[in-house]
Amino acid sequence: KAAAPQTTATPKQDLQKADRQAAPAAGSTAESLAAIASWRGAVVAHLNRFKRFPPGAAAGTAMVAFSVDMRGRVLTARLLSSSGSSAADTAALAMVCRSNPVPVPPANLSAGGNISLNVPVRYLR
Numbered sequence: 001k002a003a004a005p006q007t008t009a010t011p012k013q014d015l016q017k018a019d020r021q022a023a024p025a026a027g028s029t030a031e032s033l034a035a036i037a038s039w040r041g042a043v044v045a046h047l048n049r050f051k052r053f054p055p056g057a058a059a060g061t062a063m064v065a066f067s068v069d070m071r072g073r074v075l076t077a078r079l080l081s082s083s084g085s086s087a088a089d090t091a092a093l094a095m096v097c098r099s100n101p102v103p104v105p106p107a108n109l110s111a112g113g114n115i116s117l118n119v120p121v122r123y124l125r
Contacts, residue, residue, distance in 0.1 A: 035106040042103040044119060050098040051121065057087035059125045064092050067114045072101040075114060083123060092121040 060083030067075045077096040082089050105115055 032106070032108050036109055039103060039106055039109070040117070043117065046102050047095060047099050047119065047121075050095045052091055052095070053123055054087040054091040057091065057123060058083075058085040059123055060084040060088055061120050061122045062089045062092040063118060063120050064096055065116065065118045066096050067116045068102055068105065069114050070105060070107075070109075072104040074100040074102060080118060083121075085123070088121075088123045091123070095121065 062083035063080040064077060065080045066077040069075055074096060077093055079089050079093060083092070109115060
């Protein structure tokens with residue numbers, strides 16, 4: 001039987017312990033990102049319950065930006081990009097207003113500040 005080859009690795013007893021973990025531990029960043037993604041999905045689903053296709057509007061996608069506080073109250077809403085139809089753009093902004101309040105964001109999302117979201121609103125025929 002051949003002997004195992006020698007290596008230059010530092011013996012285990014001589015290794016120093018790192019002052020922090022290299023990867024997120026359970027209950028940290030990975031779970032926070034999952035909670036944020038889940039909340040954003042809940043907000044989009046909530047918004048869709050208030051979406052109305054306006055009469056005379058053409059199909060298109062409007063991009064709306066809005067901010068919410070830590071209790072889910074919509075504070076501001078504005079149009080970032082037009083769908084190409086002023087009726088659809090107006091309906092997209094009205095949808096955000098009608099949906100107030102949105103689901104409450106996760107506590108770890110912000111240190112008590114407001115949260116900004118950009119959401120596409122698609123109108124299809």
